[in-house]
Structure formats: structure tokens, C-alpha cells
């Protein structure tokens with residue numbers, strides 16, 4: 001079964017496609033609701049399990065965690081094991097980490113993600129840092145929660161090309177998985193367990209200890225004078241922080257930042273069918289951005305220099321382009337300052353955290 005229509009290469013063009021999409025989403029929601037309805041002790045932790053305390057940087061608000069998937073040590077352990085295990089893919093060659101590598105802040109370094117049998121998908125793999133705070137997932141916002149999202153890649157023919165039922169069957173044949181699954185969710189591995197455990201693991205991927213954060217916390221030596229000049233450009237002189245705003249450097253809005261006059265991937269419009277949404281994509285967080293090249297939804301900009309040149313030029317004249325994207329006339333020195341500031345958003349404690357690898 002194809003779980004996500006909008007996850008496939010084919011754009012959603014017709015009303016029929018959209019109806020199809022709604023039916024599929026309803027099906028998934030009903031399926032997940034039924035699963036949770038059958039088990040009325042969902043909020044209760046199993047006695048064998050220990051609640052997990054998320055440690056958050058001082059300026060991060062607490063994330064919303066669903067009542068039926070509170071964080072526990074075993075849920076996270078199981079989710080981590082699943083995340084790094086190619087067992088979920090049809091031919092056991094691809095894991096979540098194939099496209100979301102810890103060393104690259106959970107991206108893959110490729111313009112377009114490549115899945116099973118070298119099949120090239122249609123979008124650039126985004127970072128998973130701080131996904132606990134995202135109000136919706138995918139670049140056009142087509143998935144409402146981490147729990148729902150997790151089943152998408154398993155079924156996608158360009159990623160793992162498996163069925164969730166087959167993935168669960170394999171896990172039930174593995175005593176280690178059965179034990180973890182029982183301890184974490186008091187049942188054998190199934191779609192409920194896989195989706196929730198993967199979501200639980202991803203919620204602990206918190207990144208907020210870059211040199212920039214250390215500077216903001218009072219360590220005046222954390223940033224170089226060039227980085228401080230770049231920071232002032234970013235927050236004060238330019239409009240960057242109207243979209244890349246707040247503790248995670250994103251307004252979570254869908255914006256057209258003037259990449260193209262004609263978008264092959266229409267972004268948000270694939271979901272809404274509205275022409276005013278063409279070329280709008282979820283504003284990405286800029287945390288660890290120096291590690292997540294190449295950039296944009298299609299990986300078309302190879303490095304930060306290219307990104308800064310894009311914004312400096314003001315982009316195209318697309319009717320949906322946000323008017324805040326305009327020619328900047330930055331000197332070569334100012335461009336370097338801006339790049340140097342973006343580099344200060346790398347959090348080495350995040351990529352080296354043994355809990356995440």
C-alpha cells in the first residue's frame with residue numbers, strides 16, 4: 001500500500017488525487033486511533049520502565065509530547081535500535097540513518113535522498129534536530145505527527161519499499177525486539193510500536209549548544225568578531241530572522257524564498273492545490289546548517305556561499321515570493337561574515353552525543 005501520496009515523485013495535480021490523499025490520511029488516523037482505543041492503559045508506564053527526563057537548553061520551551069507516547073528509557077532504546085536497523089527495509093539494506101546520519105546532523109549530504117536499490121527520490125533529506133517542536137512534517141507539511149510520519153519511509157518505494165506488516169513480522173521473529181517492545185509498550189512489535197518508538201527516539205534529538213548559544217548564554221569569547229558582525233547582519237540589518245526566528249531558527253511557516261520562476265516541485269501547493277501556495281516550503285531550522293549541505297528542498301544550492309549569493313541577488317520574481325526576499329547588495333566581506341555566523345550554529349555536542357549514534 002502506498003501510504004503517502006505526496007511522498008511519491010508524482011505531484012498531486014488533480015482533485016481526485018487530493019481526495020485520495022484525504023482518504024489515505026483518514027485511514028491512517030482511524031487505524032492509529034483504533035490501535036490506541038483498544039488499549040486503555042496507554043498513559044500508564046509499565047512498571048519495568050523508567051520515565052526519561054528531557055534536558056533542555058534554558059531558552060527552549062518544553063515540547064508537546066503525546067499522552068500515549070510519554071518518553072521512557074525503553075521506548076527510546078527501542079526507537080534508536082529501529083532507527084539504525086536496515087531490517088525495516090524490504091531487502092535489509094536501508095535504515096533511517098542511511099538518509100539521516102548523526103554526523104551530518106541527521107541529513108545525508110546528497111542533493112536528493114537515495115533509497116533502496118539506489119532509487120533517487122525527489123527531495124533533499126532534512127535534519128532531524130529538534131523535530132520534537134515541529135507542528136507538522138515534510139517540506140510541504142503533509143504529515144501531522146512524528147508517529148504518523150514514521151510509517152511513511154518504510155512504505156515509500158523510493159526509501160525502504162517495504163510494508164509495515166512485513167517489518168513488524170520480522171521484528172516479532174527477533175527475541176531482542178519482542179522483549180524491548182513488551183517492556184516499552186506491553187505488546188508485541190506492530191505498527192503501533194514501530195511508529196511510537198521511532199517518534200520517541202526522534203524527540204530526544206535536541207540541539208541547542210552551539211557556539212552561538214554559548215555566546216548568548218554569556219560566554220563573550222564563544223564567537224569571533226567576524227561571527228558577531230554576521231550575527232548583527234542576520235538579526236538586525238537583514239530580514240533573515242523574520243522567517244528563521246526563535247530558538248530553532250524557524251517560524252514553521254510555508255514560505256516562497258524566490259528560488260525559481262517555475263517550480264517542478266510545487267511544495268505546499270501539492271497538498272492544498274492552491275496556486276498561492278506554489279513554491280512554498282516549510283522554513284528550515286538553521287541549527288547545524290554548516291553540516292547539512294546541499295541546501296533547499298531539492299538540494300540545488302551546494303554550499304553556504306551559494307545560499308548567501310541567492311539571498312543577496314533577491315531571487316526570482318515569482319508571484320508568491322515573500323517580499324522580504326529582495327536584493328541586498330552585500331559586500332564580499334559581509335557575505336563572509338554572514339556565512340561565518342551560520343557556521344557558529346554547529347553544535348558539536350549534538351553530533352557527538354553517544355545517545356544519538
Ligand code: HEC
Nearest residue numbers: 095096099113114115123124125126137138139153159198
Ligand atoms: C531514502 C532516504 C530516507 C530514508 C531511508 C528515511 N528518510 Fe526521512 N526523510 C527523507 C526525505 C527526502 C525527507 C523529506 C521528505 C519530504 O519533505 O517530502 C525526509 C523527512 C523526514 C522527516 C520530516 C522532517 C521534517 O523536517 O519535516 C522525519 C521526521 C523523518 N524523515 C524521519 C525518518 C525516519 C524515522 C526514517 C526511518 C523509518 C526515515 N526518515 C527514513 C529521506 C529519508
Ligand code: HEC
Nearest residue numbers: 239240243255257281282283284295296297307311322324
Ligand atoms: C521569507 C522567509 C525567509 C527569509 C526572509 C529568509 N529565509 Fe532562508 N529559507 C526560507 C525557506 C522557506 C527556505 C527553504 C526553501 C526550500 O526548501 O526550497 C530557506 C532556506 C535557507 C537555508 C538553507 C537551509 C537548508 O537546510 O536547506 C539557509 C542557509 C537560509 N535559508 C538562510 C537564510 C539567510 C542567511 C537569510 C537572510 C539573508 C534568509 N535565509 C532569509 C525562508 C526564508
